[in-house]
Amino acid sequence: CSSVTSxxxxxxxxxxxxxxxxxxxxxxxxxxxxxxxxxxILQKIWEMTAFSQTGGDWSFLLMILIAFVLLYLGIVKKYExxxxxxxxxxxxxxxxxxxxxxxxxxxSEGYIPLADGGFLLDAEGNKEVIWDMPLHKIAHDLGLMNFxxxxxxxxxxxxxxIFMGVGALTDFGPMLRNLRLSIFGAGAQFGIFAxxxxxxxxxxxxxxxxxxGIIGGADxxxxxxxxxKLAPELLGPIxxxxxxxMALVPVIIPIVVKALCSKxxxxxxxxxxxxxxxxxxxxxxxxxLKILFPIAVTTVVALLVPTAVSLVGMLxxxxxxxxxxxxxxxLFDTASNAVMNTATIFLGLSVxxxxxxxxxxxxxxxxxxxxxxxAFALSxxxxxxxxxxxxxxxxxxxxxxxxxxxxxAVPMASRVANDIATQYDPKNHVLNYCMASNISGVxxxxxxxxVLISFxx
Numbered sequence: 001c002s003s004v005t006s007x008x009x010x011x012x013x014x015x016x017x018x019x020x021x022x023x024x025x026x027x028x029x030x031x032x033x034x035x036x037x038x039x040x041i042l043q044k045i046w047e048m049t050a051f052s053q054t055g056g057d058w059s060f061l062l063m064i065l066i067a068f069v070l071l072y073l074g075i076v077k078k079y080e081x082x083x084x085x086x087x088x089x090x091x092x093x094x095x096x097x098x099x100x101x102x103x104x105x106x107x108s109e110g111y112i113p114l115a116d117g118g119f120l121l122d123a124e125g126n127k128e129v130i131w132d133m134p135l136h137k138i139a140h141d142l143g144l145m146n147f148x149x150x151x152x153x154x155x156x157x158x159x160x161x162i163f164m165g166v167g168a169l170t171d172f173g174p175m176l177r178n179l180r181l182s183i184f185g186a187g188a189q190f191g192i193f194a195x196x197x198x199x200x201x202x203x204x205x206x207x208x209x210x211x212x213g214i215i216g217g218a219d220x221x222x223x224x225x226x227x228x229k230l231a232p233e234l235l236g237p238i239x240x241x242x243x244x245x246m247a248l249v250p251v252i253i254p255i256v257v258k259a260l261c262s263k264x265x266x267x268x269x270x271x272x273x274x275x276x277x278x279x280x281x282x283x284x285x286x287x288x289l290k291i292l293f294p295i296a297v298t299t300v301v302a303l304l305v306p307t308a309v310s311l312v313g314m315l316x317x318x319x320x321x322x323x324x325x326x327x328x329x330x331l332f333d334t335a336s337n338a339v340m341n342t343a344t345i346f347l348g349l350s351v352x353x354x355x356x357x358x359x360x361x362x363x364x365x366x367x368x369x370x371x372x373x374x375a376f377a378l379s380x381x382x383x384x385x386x387x388x389x390x391x392x393x394x395x396x397x398x399x400x401x402x403x404x405x406x407x408x409a410v411p412m413a414s415r416v417a418n419d420i421a422t423q424y425d426p427k428n429h430v431l432n433y434c435m436a437s438n439i440s441g442v443x444x445x446x447x448x449x450x451v452l453i454s455f456x457x
Contacts, residue, residue, distance in 0.1 A: 199371055243351075
């Protein structure tokens, strides 16, 4: 009995001994299965990340760096934060691999390329043409940003809406009181046509050259509207260049002014000139003139340059509902706040989303950025030179800073010019005089865009 009992006691110990071949196999298999499960989980985690979807192309990191720079300029430097922050964040969203938040670059025929080298096909196996796709299908197949882009931007809807908001926020009074200064706003459009010719010489098509040149007007919505009509494939880099240089107005204007203007010219006091040479005519009822002006300008532009009326007309409508006061106060409040802010959000995010590595990192884009800066600087320089020529023949001198603000960057350009003037003479405030040229530059750039579209579309 004792031997049998000891046998039963030893048997479990023997079966659990490591030297048992069956037990060793089970233990090894269990460890192997656990390891495989761990590796499978890790593989799924890796595949979930953006890094696994780069395909060996790490250029997206450079685009993310560009997004950080734009956000830095908007948040820290406070350069046009209402525009650069949504644009910068749109660039950030668009460039994470696998996120599906970038606006798809399509061929000139409208075909949608895929990562494997093929094209998106419809249910019948034919190449899908994005122009024929309904918006709900674009949203389903291509994502949110493509939906916003093709609904709001590609249709040309957003730029005129923003112009309406700009009109509602703009006071045309300074220009109407100093109409003779508005000519310098027209002169500043020289940069548009100078860069257009230079771009043609560099090999850009006429449509692309016009879209590049319009950056010189320093008007983001106008640049976007023109590019949508003439060269939609360049929308991303042109929009970024236009809005970046608008944001850098406080940097670019002082550079050009210091290069071209003397201290004597910058100390010309416009108020003293008015006292010395008073205007021959006085406006008796400015409010009536402010109401009639947008109606008259819209009528003239619509008759002479119909292609510009969508921008100029909406600008003038926004200004009209502002000047009518209580009669249209609700419309004015909506146009200048809710509608304007909504349009700016969609514009910034979707334009930023066009800035994918594929669309942006190429020699053509570098040429656009350089050409845009040249257009911007030439527009400022042309306005200054026009004032210099005017002063050679006129008794009533004009401060060259008035010519430097013939851009569409309202009212930032005028504020920058006024700051420069007060640095040389604390009593020399030129803000209202600069606004005359500044506001006319908005109208001038929109008309110039209409002319280019008429000739090249």
